[in-house]
Amino acid sequence: MEHLLTFEHVAVRLGQTPVLHGLITEVSAGDVIGLSGPNGSGKSTLLRAAATLIRPTEGKGTVLGADMATAGPQTRSQIGMLAHEPAVYGELTLLENLEFVARITGRPVARARELLDAVGLKAAANRRANHASHGMARRTDIARLVLTEPKLVLLDEATAGLDEAAVELIATVIERTTNAGGAVILVTHDAAYLDSVTNRRWHLSDGTITEATA
């Protein structure tokens, strides 16, 4: 079975600062991996490396069959990521943000409104993102993930500041992704949530991963 993500002795530096080193692991279809570790341990850096937003400084990694060191827009378009801050354009409405994503990725534009309704933002669709709450912007982000149907989903503290219903939405996205043969890596400090949605656990400390039984 081809792995969706592999790390072979991968190290990552940010500037001169070593952040990750000696990463050896892989991710397969159906994996839902909970990534934990103290603040500043490099969890976001690991996710950004998996998203090919930063390149490994040593070692070799692959994501969706492509070399992490050279992967381009084509590979990245199959990865979905929710970072700390919602990725929306403040001057566009929530609906326009999603329609922009639909058009630029070649998805049906009508799907944007359907998904916005599905995440509970029907009444807020025409609200500008910079007038929307963090929770609304985050739900728009979640709708974006569903719209783009990525094979690898990376969630960086995506549940922070969300109500119960929105946290459930994240769980739904995780289920949809794995049912479609994808995988998820999720960072959260909510231990109970990790227990409920993940089937593997990575603990990051001293710049390297220790796999624990889920």
Add this chain to the structure above:
Amino acid sequence: MKSRYIFSGLAVAGLAYGFFLAASHPPDQLQLEFVRISHVHVASAWVAFLAFGVTMIAGLAWLATKRFVMDHIAAASAELGVFFTGLALLTGMIWGDAVWGRAWDWGDARMASTALMFFVYIGYLALRRSILDPEIRARRASILGAVAALQVPLVYFSVTLWRTLHPTPSIRPDDVTMPTGQLVAMLTNLAAFTLVYVVFTTWRTRQISTEAILEARDASELAPAGRTIEPPTLGPAT
């Protein structure tokens, strides 16, 4: 090591001889004694153009090969380029004041363009200082260097394209209008200044490379970023 001293010695000797020739040839018919400043001015301007060309080429070489010594050469060359551009402007103003009666003339496109080239490379050095990550710094600086180097041919062609007070080139492939004594002095100073540039660029490149090696060595001894945060020890208020 030996070749370094030989080149340095040649540069010093070349400069001394060039200055001697500049001081000893007969005065110019029109510019009188002030023509002697032109030897430093022209040589400085030539080296400034050369330096910025090297910055561009070295930057592109870094983009192609990712060898950091190329980035170090680009940085060193830009620093020298700023110095020699400043020297060209200063000597140009002294020359202009003596020959034309004014240190600065806005009708002189080449002088104005050279001054702007000076600011472009100040910006280049400011950009390099603003970025700590060596790879990001090398990447952005090399691209800026390539764009900035577009200005160099513009500065040169401005003399012929825009009729200004600045003398048209006296040394053209098909004709040389300069007296022999002046010509020899000018060419000697051109060669000497070029050698000075090469020597200083080599020294400075070596210095930058050494600093980078030391930084990398210090960084390799750094603990991973995560170890810099420790468990808190703050207790409840008593």
Add this chain to the structure above:
Amino acid sequence: MSFWGQVRELVKKDLRTEGRSGEVFLVTIPFGVLALFLIPLALPNDQDLLRSIGGGMFWVVLLLFGMTLTFRHSESGAQRMLIAMLGVDPVARFAARVISSTALLLAFSAILVPTVVVLYQPVAPPGWPQLSLVVLLVCLGLAAIGGLAGEVTAGLQNRTVLAPLLVAPLSVPLLVPAAQAANSLSSEGSILVPALITLFTVLGVIVIGVLTARSLEEASR
């Protein structure tokens, strides 16, 4: 989606964002017009003097104030990440930025021209419609230089002061031929050579921008 499709969507998004925020039309352009108004107040009340500098003032204000418009995009880290993760070609992103900035600069120029005519009353050179070609090239070149400067300074704390320092001198190969073109027309000469120099500069910057777009995007993630 195709390359030009991505460019089209990004341009639409940029212009829509600008239309809503009003940063260019409510701040940058009025500021530029204000500068044109202030300059004569600092000079002797000499109509001939103003008439002679009017054309030059147009180019200088277009360049100095127009450049701030070209690196108005200070996208957040999350927005940059979004564009990267949507699989947008970095070259498409650069092209879109240049096109949307050019459109805004042309709008800026369209407002500056009547302002200069009213305040400075310059003598229109014969064949002045040809100057519109030069204005277009200058706007395109300034958009490209500003776009590159924006990328090169992305994420830096001193971006707001460093980017203008980079753009202003690099825009001189646009400014000088543009002014030369107007002078040529006034003396019934041809604008061919200045236009060609401007064109060369614009093409050079655009080629560099296209070739380095991917590399610069990586350096700013």
